[in-house]
Amino acid sequence: MNKSLLVGAVLGAVGVTAGGAVATYNVVTAPQYAEVLAVKPINETIRTPREVCNEVTVTRQAPVKDQHKIAGTAIGAVVGGLLGNQVGGGNGKKLATVAGAVGGGYAGNKVQENMQAKDTYTTTETRCNTVTDTSEKLVGYNVKYELDGKVAQVRMANDPGQRIPVRDGQLVLAD
Known part of the structure; x- marks a missing residue:
């Protein structure tokens, strides 16, 4: 056998073996x-x-200035007493005057109460919520x-x- 042929065959075998080893390594370690x-x-x-x-x-x-409604009661009693005094005569006139004063006082009290309830004012407020x-x-x-x-x-x-x-x-x- 020729020496160069033998060296070529050995080198070829080594090359193939090395190539196979590298290829096997790449296949085994290739990313999965x-x-x-x-x-x-x-x-x-x-x-x-x-x-x-x-x-x-x-x-x-609005804030109430006359909480007990004294002005309305007093004015109503005076007006009712005057009107009651115009009715009848003698003791009947006295009785009518007293009844007129009592009734007028009550009516004046209620009139003032209604007027105070309707006495309002409007304002603007800031209201916040979350x-x-x-x-x-x-x-x-x-x-x-x-x-x-x-x-x-x-x-x-x-x-x-x-x-x-x-x-x-x-x-x-x-x-």
Whole structure:
């Protein structure tokens, strides 16, 4: 056999063996992937309270100056007594005067009471209440995946797409 042929054959065999070893290494250590079966976004409801104020027109009763309605009672008694005095004569006139004064006093009291109840004023007030605004915030994803024939689930910060990289049998969840 020719020496150069023998050296060529040995070098060729070494080259093929080395190439096979490199190819086998790449196949064994080539990145694997878990297949994503479902992705469900996880939202958190955020509640933010805030105060809302409005100007409101309010009608109030005016402060009563004569709480016991003395003026109305007195004026009513005087007017009723004068009118009662115009009726009858003698003791009947005295009785009519007293009855007129009592009735007039009561009527004057009630007239003043009604007038005070209708004595109102209008003002504007600021009224505030708390309302709660709600919003949704995406906080992550629940990902269902299949790896080596087993189905599992993991929470991820980002949507992984159709597959998740696997290194040494473990999911690679961060870059």
